[in-house]
Amino acid sequence: MSPKIILFEDNDRLRESLAYLLKMNGYNVAGDFNNCNDAASIARTYEPDVVLMDIDMPGKTGIDGVSLIKEARPETAVIMYTVFEEEEKLFKCLCAGANGYLLKKTPPSKLFEAIHDVVEGGAPMSPTIAKKVLGTFQVKPDSTKYKLSPREIEVLQWLIKGYSIKLIASEMQLAFDTIRSHLKNIYQKLHVNCGKEAIAKALSERIV
Incomplete structure (x- = not known):
């Protein structure tokens, strides 16, 4: 069975396109929202397997949204889906409980792989983010x-x-x-x- 997905993205055109892309490839998109102010109640209501979360949104940020979702439904996997590559935001997202970190320029095939990886317990990251992470070890x-x-x-x-x-x-x-x-x-x-x-x-x- 395809994982149930919820989208949080304030760019209406991008959110609608992403929802359409996922649905056309057999994914169950249970809902999409332009802010994460009610992320906790949304997680409890829809019980998603995976959430794709933007960071920069009106009201509560995506980092706040991760914390709200993890408190409401810890088993939901959250993948940050963002343009930001800064280490500070990456670390804050991980501390909040994010399971993965993808850049919006990620090809659809890699996005699909990341969704399946995170359902299996992995922590998918875009190559440039992974490189940045590896750089911290030096x-x-x-x-x-x-x-x-x-x-x-x-x-x-x-x-x-x-x-x-x-x-x-x-x-x-x-x-x-x-x-x-x-x-x-x-x-x-x-x-x-x-x-x-x-x-x-x-x-x-x-x-x-």
């Missing part, structure tokens, strides 16, 4: 601050690349429960509550 990484073990650092690196627990276990040839245990230890050491917060902290503090 500036004095310090994994000793939080006393992460070499194995935990490796797990965290896979997590940052957008891999789900299942995929990390496959790549590292370890049991699913072992990876989950490593992640639990990582969260405790980094003083975070979830994978998205761990990614945001690792990137902003250049831990790995």
